[in-house]
Amino acid sequence: MTATLPETAHQQTDKADKYARLIQPTRVHGSLYTDPEVFAEELERIWYRTWVYVGHESEVRRPGDYVRKNIGPQDVVMTRDRDGEVHLLLNRCAHRGNLVCDAPSGNSNSFRCPYHGWTYRNNGDLLGYPYNKGYGGKGKLALGLGRLPRVASYQGFVFGSFASDGPTLTEHLGAAAGELDRLARLSPEGEVELTAGWLKHRTRANWKLLAENETDGYHPQFVHGSIFSVTGSPIGALYSDNSTAVTRDLGGGHSENDLRPEFRRFGEPMRWFGTTEDRVPQYVARMRELHGPAAEEILVEGSPHVMIFPNLFIAEIQLFVIQPLAAGECVQHATAIQLKGAPELNRRMVSQCVGSAGPAGMLLADDTEMYERNQRGVALREPEWVDIRRGVDRERTDDNGFRIGTATDETGMRGFWSHYRNLMEA
Amino acid sequence: MTAPATTDDTALDLRQVEQFLYREARYADEHDYDAWEALWTDDALYWVPAGAPDGDPVQQMSVISDNRSRIATRLGQLRTGKRYAQSPPSHLRRIVSNVEILDDDDAAGPGRVPGDLTVGANFVLVESRERGKEIWAGRTTYRLRLVEGRLRLAYKKVVLVDHDRALPTLSFLI
Numbered sequence: 001m002t003a004t005l006p007e008t009a010h011q012q013t014d015k016a017d018k019y020a021r022l023i024q025p026t027r028v029h030g031s032l033y034t035d036p037e038v039f040a041e042e043l044e045r046i047w048y049r050t051w052v053y054v055g056h057e058s059e060v061r062r063p064g065d066y067v068r069k070n071i072g073p074q075d076v077v078m079t080r081d082r083d084g085e086v087h088l089l090l091n092r093c094a095h096r097g098n099l100v101c102d103a104p105s106g107n108s109n110s111f112r113c114p115y116h117g118w119t120y121r122n123n124g125d126l127l128g129y130p131y132n133k134g135y136g137g138k139g140k141l142a143l144g145l146g147r148l149p150r151v152a153s154y155q156g157f158v159f160g161s162f163a164s165d166g167p168t169l170t171e172h173l174g175a176a177a178g179e180l181d182r183l184a185r186l187s188p189e190g191e192v193e194l195t196a197g198w199l200k201h202r203t204r205a206n207w208k209l210l211a212e213n214e215t216d217g218y219h220p221q222f223v224h225g226s227i228f229s230v231t232g233s234p235i236g237a238l239y240s241d242n243s244t245a246v247t248r249d250l251g252g253g254h255s256e257n258d259l260r261p262e263f264r265r266f267g268e269p270m271r272w273f274g275t276t277e278d279r280v281p282q283y284v285a286r287m288r289e290l291h292g293p294a295a296e297e298i299l300v301e302g303s304p305h306v307m308i309f310p311n312l313f314i315a316e317i318q319l320f321v322i323q324p325l326a327a328g329e330c331v332q333h334a335t336a337i338q339l340k341g342a343p344e345l346n347r348r349m350v351s352q353c354v355g356s357a358g359p360a361g362m363l364l365a366d367d368t369e370m371y372e373r374n375q376r377g378v379a380l381r382e383p384e385w386v387d388i389r390r391g392v393d394r395e396r397t398d399d400n401g402f403r404i405g406t407a408t409d410e411t412g413m414r415g416f417w418s419h420y421r422n423l424m425e426a
Numbered sequence: 427m428t429a430p431a432t433t434d435d436t437a438l439d440l441r442q443v444e445q446f447l448y449r450e451a452r453y454a455d456e457h458d459y460d461a462w463e464a465l466w467t468d469d470a471l472y473w474v475p476a477g478a479p480d481g482d483p484v485q486q487m488s489v490i491s492d493n494r495s496r497i498a499t500r501l502g503q504l505r506t507g508k509r510y511a512q513s514p515p516s517h518l519r520r521i522v523s524n525v526e527i528l529d530d531d532d533a534a535g536p537g538r539v540p541g542d543l544t545v546g547a548n549f550v551l552v553e554s555r556e557r558g559k560e561i562w563a564g565r566t567t568y569r570l571r572l573v574e575g576r577l578r579l580a581y582k583k584v585v586l587v588d589h590d591r592a593l594p595t596l597s598f599l600i
Contacts, residue, residue: 230502299520365511
């Protein structure tokens, strides 16, 4: 090390070296999942900097609505003020740091801290404080709730960034924005709603094991073979060695399992939903009425299977939010997607999502078992590395310039790690 | 011992009911899937709410919301031996207590048939797995029915004390 560099530059170089060492093109080091120092650096460089998905506008539909959300360990209150603007406030009183909001959701134009009665407007402004002569009178304190400096939404999906500047949400989403469009267009009214409530699944594993698994098309036949065999589900075949589906690195750490080639091959409306059009006749009729001949493509191609970096995963009919809490702990929040104007689908999506997701889910409990065993495994000393080379030699570039692999290739993981490394070295 | 201040009929009913609940609990603790499945009626509903304990399971997310067919699917998956969240199986023991016959139609859940008996009880359950030990506790509402002289289970609702918190994997029969 050169003695002439100032200390901060030293640390920068160390960090860059560290992540260049730990993240290689076809393997990543096990300590990335277990080291508390790495986790602390991730909070600073990813979770408290980049755009993170927080909530959906349908959860705070009316002025005054609020809902408790989070960014990693940060307790965030998403509110809608009387002008209709959505805010992301930190649940911390400016006086002594107490929690100002204790309900999971509700409707209120203000929050009153229970400790000394300080009151805040639902845009974070300090409204008042008792016995104000002790502060020189009313309106003398320029304090307020902490708030995320940047809040933006796309198709009703609300994202927040702790950084005052940086890439815009549109830049952050890049090609992943198109996947949210694809989801929204499945609603006859063009709107997604997240109104079915949440399952919260405590997971003793590092958040990145989840993010990597979301578009891992290699595992379903093995981890989920038990449920596929009992139900005769055709999902397994989508992720077989013969599948025409592709895994796509969408850039920016986002990735997808693009199942459309398989659905187009069959050309059957609603096959993506595991059903046929005669089972959801009103929905299909409404979509055809709205879109004319273009409806066929929408009804055949269905919903995306996309992981939006770092914490939003949309799996056709359900949506997951990853909340990291420590190197070895996170919570998966899961809900059924609801499409405005599609009651026939909504009821089925709740039923299917309850069957598959959450602590007792017939899919997700097994995924989570894998995450937790994996977490114990990567803590073992040898062979140190986690291998992500699958499909690297058959990967190609598609017409839009994205890297794609087969349905079972680790193309998505390599994209995730490449973006992760950029952020951690920044 | 002094007899409890109830009629003989009720006392007998309660003892039968308790024996049934204990047996159901033992089948679940010991992963006796066939015996447990045989307890259910065809219109069965097995429900573990999430979030609000009295939400609508048709419109709101639940931890478990199984009709008879989905109970069969769940047990079928467990029987493959490759339901990894339960393979190897958890070691389980639960205490069922505070058993009461409830005179409350609201607690009976949907699909009550005349003659069905609604019963409430509390439970504490210890689960031991390689991952660690979990303590589960809650309130169970059962709806029981006499079918050809045998008690059967038509409805089981389990409200966990942790219903609105993040839960670890719950892959055994609760």
